[in-house]
Amino acid sequence: MTPPDLKPSRSTVSVDADATSDEAGPTKQNLRGPDPVDLERYVEDFAKLAPLEESAVDDYEKVCNLDVWKPTPYEEQFLPGLRLAGLSGREHVTLQNTADLHMHTEYSDGDTIDRVLTAAEEAHLDVIAITDHDEIEGAHVARRLVHERRLKVAVIPAIEVSSSEGHIGGLFVMKKIPANLSAQETVDRIHAAGGLAVAHHPFAPPFIERMLGLRLGCGELVQTVNFDAIEGTNAVPGYGRRFNIEAHEALKRRRVRIGITGSSDAHDARLIGKGRTYFAGNSGVTSLFSGLQHGFVEGAEGYWSFGEKFAYRIGLLRAIAANFLIRRGSVN
Numbered sequence: 001m002t003p004p005d006l007k008p009s010r011s012t013v014s015v016d017a018d019a020t021s022d023e024a025g026p027t028k029q030n031l032r033g034p035d036p037v038d039l040e041r042y043v044e045d046f047a048k049l050a051p052l053e054e055s056a057v058d059d060y061e062k063v064c065n066l067d068v069w070k071p072t073p074y075e076e077q078f079l080p081g082l083r084l085a086g087l088s089g090r091e092h093v094t095l096q097n098t099a100d101l102h103m104h105t106e107y108s109d110g111d112t113i114d115r116v117l118t119a120a121e122e123a124h125l126d127v128i129a130i131t132d133h134d135e136i137e138g139a140h141v142a143r144r145l146v147h148e149r150r151l152k153v154a155v156i157p158a159i160e161v162s163s164s165e166g167h168i169g170g171l172f173v174m175k176k177i178p179a180n181l182s183a184q185e186t187v188d189r190i191h192a193a194g195g196l197a198v199a200h201h202p203f204a205p206p207f208i209e210r211m212l213g214l215r216l217g218c219g220e221l222v223q224t225v226n227f228d229a230i231e232g233t234n235a236v237p238g239y240g241r242r243f244n245i246e247a248h249e250a251l252k253r254r255r256v257r258i259g260i261t262g263s264s265d266a267h268d269a270r271l272i273g274k275g276r277t278y279f280a281g282n283s284g285v286t287s288l289f290s291g292l293q294h295g296f297v298e299g300a301e302g303y304w305s306f307g308e309k310f311a312y313r314i315g316l317l318r319a320i321a322a323n324f325l326i327r328r329g330s331v332n
Helices: 028-032 039-054 056-063 075-083 113-123 136-147 181-192 207-212 219-225 238-254 285-294 307-326
Strands: 096-100 125-130 156-162 164-171 196-199 229-234 259-263 275-282 298-301
Touching: 039 075, 056 136, 075 285, 096 285, 113 125, 113 136, 113 229, 125 136, 125 259, 156 181, 156 207, 156 285, 164 181, 181 196, 196 285, 219 238, 229 238, 229 298, 259 285, 275 285
Parallel strands: 096 125, 125 156, 196 229, 229 259, 259 298
Antiparallel strands: 096 275, 156 164, 164 196, 259 275, 275 298
16 A cells, blocks of 8 residues: 655644754744654554555455454554554544444435445545445445445444334444334344444424324433434434434433434435534544443534535425335335
């Protein structure tokens, strides 16, 4: 692997070697501190990362058929290692990472996997979870493609389960979780599979639920069911934000520390990254798993342009129309 060209950061300033503080006063570099990038260490770090990149596919093959999720060295070491490469004093650096943990592909009612992966990289996301409706194959296909193409985003296998009491995200699971079970039984199945359970859009618009004849959100069940996290931000422009506020109010009543995720719930790849989950750590997907498990994640929503709002609403109308025609059972 050849290290990419190192471009000067804002703190990298060219200083005349003949100038001294006595002759010219404090330089900009003196004021800003030392350059954080050690060029020699940068090259050394990339040499150490190269084997992880070369073995990406072989390492994926070792874990892709396991019953319980296990990260690959590419996901756990190589991807975060790229961001840490060459940093002086990195022993004291903790990466701040972003994930979008709820989106759909062509394997249910979303965009193509190629567009999803391209959009995730363009959004500079570190991790995405593909959560197709009651289907997990798309997540496995995307995860394989990441390793084959050496993409700079990790995919965790996941699923959006249609429980009888609302949609529930199963993160870090390797197989389908049965639909139409109660919320608690669904969460129990996810945990038994080694995964983490997230209450997706717990307070969904009632008029959509009435139109579909089913529950999209678990509502006040977030108080009693042992979810690992609650989707506090399901990215939606305008009126829909009130339901995100309801989710946050419910969390206050719960009075127990729990992770809050932010997700796009994108069915159109252009909207990936509109909702984000922030987590800290230097071990990529493993840091995300730990952050969710212990409640150290936070969700947020991005800004919407007029064009994005228009595209979202057109997509919603199409989904509603499609549901009437084929009774798909969901518009999100």
